[in-house]
Amino acid sequence: MKKFIDEVYKQLVLVSSQENRNAGERYFKEEVKLIGVRAKDVRAVSKIAYQPIKTKTKDEIFEICDALWQTGYMELGFLAADWAYNCRRKFIPEDFEIFENWVNKYVSNWASCDSFCNHTMGDFVVMYPEFVHRLKKWAKSDNRWVRRASAVSLIIPARKGKFQNDIFDIADILLLDKDDMVQKGYGWMLKSASQFDTRAVFKYVLNNKNVMPRTALRYAIEKMPDDMRKEAMKK
Numbered sequence: 021m022k023k024f025i026d027e028v029y030k031q032l033v034l035v036s037s038q039e040n041r042n043a044g045e046r047y048f049k050e051e052v053k054l055i056g057v058r059a060k061d062v063r064a065v066s067k068i069a070y071q072p073i074k075t076k077t078k079d080e081i082f083e084i085c086d087a088l089w090q091t092g093y094m095e096l097g098f099l100a101a102d103w104a105y106n107c108r109r110k111f112i113p114e115d116f117e118i119f120e121n122w123v124n125k126y127v128s129n130w131a132s133c134d135s136f137c138n139h140t141m142g143d144f145v146v147m148y149p150e151f152v153h154r155l156k157k158w159a160k161s162d163n164r165w166v167r168r169a170s171a172v173s174l175i176i177p178a179r180k181g182k183f184q185n186d187i188f189d190i191a192d193i194l195l196l197d198k199d200d201m202v203q204k205g206y207g208w209m210l211k212s213a214s215q216f217d218t219r220a221v222f223k224y225v226l227n228n229k230n231v232m233p234r235t236a237l238r239y240a241i242e243k244m245p246d247d248m249r250k251e252a253m254k255k
Contacts (some may be wrong), residue, residue: 021084031089040057041055046095052129055096057095060186062077063102078099084105086100086160098131101132105139108144111148113148116144129202131164133165133168137169137175138173141173146177147172152186153167155169155174156186156193167197171205171208179213181217184216187210203233208227210236211243214240
């Protein structure tokens with residue numbers, strides 16, 4: 021496996037640059053480990069590098085994903101998220117423990133959190149909605165990225181009107197969170213929910229706007245009509 025991971029790393033290095041690395045670092049307040057590859061090039065390498073392993077079992081692919089996460093390189097983490105998502109039709113309930121371990125152990129910035137949770141976790145919870153209660157436990161974590169993950173895992177389902185009550189439950193738990201990355205995460209979740217049911221989210225915002233951090237509020241109302249946004253922003 022190490023030989024395969026090393027080869028994938030080399031493929032990414034070939035399309036990397038110091039300029040891309042420097043540019044990427046500016047998007048993060050925390051220290052990140054970057055190879056220096058643009059997103060479109062990461063996707064291209066991901067597609068090519070996945071071909072030799074696509075016939076492996078899901079468990080074997082997950083082992084490779086874990087090894088990719090372990091490197092600490094953000095771009096290799098993106099590949100892990102991508103390849104785990106490729107296995108979505110084979111997800112089983114027991115996979116949640118693996119995914120939860122990855123979030124707790126390897127996710128250390130907003131990009132890794134969102135690339136994994138938006139799709140892999142989002143699809144998993146749609147397949148097995150009984151696990152949404154575990155996301156509510158994530159919302160109470162001491163780990164800022166796990167708290168953000170509780171919200172961004174529901175971004176795509178929210179756009180389709182799924183889990184509305186659970187979305188408001190998670191928003192309630194995160195409502196007064198002082199971390200801006202968490203505020204942006206649950207604000208984004210509410211914004212996505214508003215694309216399906218604007219009035220329900222508008223009502224939630226109005227009921228909580230006196231205590232909701234302005235960062236979360238601005239994210240939540242971003243897609244609403246002008247008159248609603250103005251009403252929500254009134255002090």
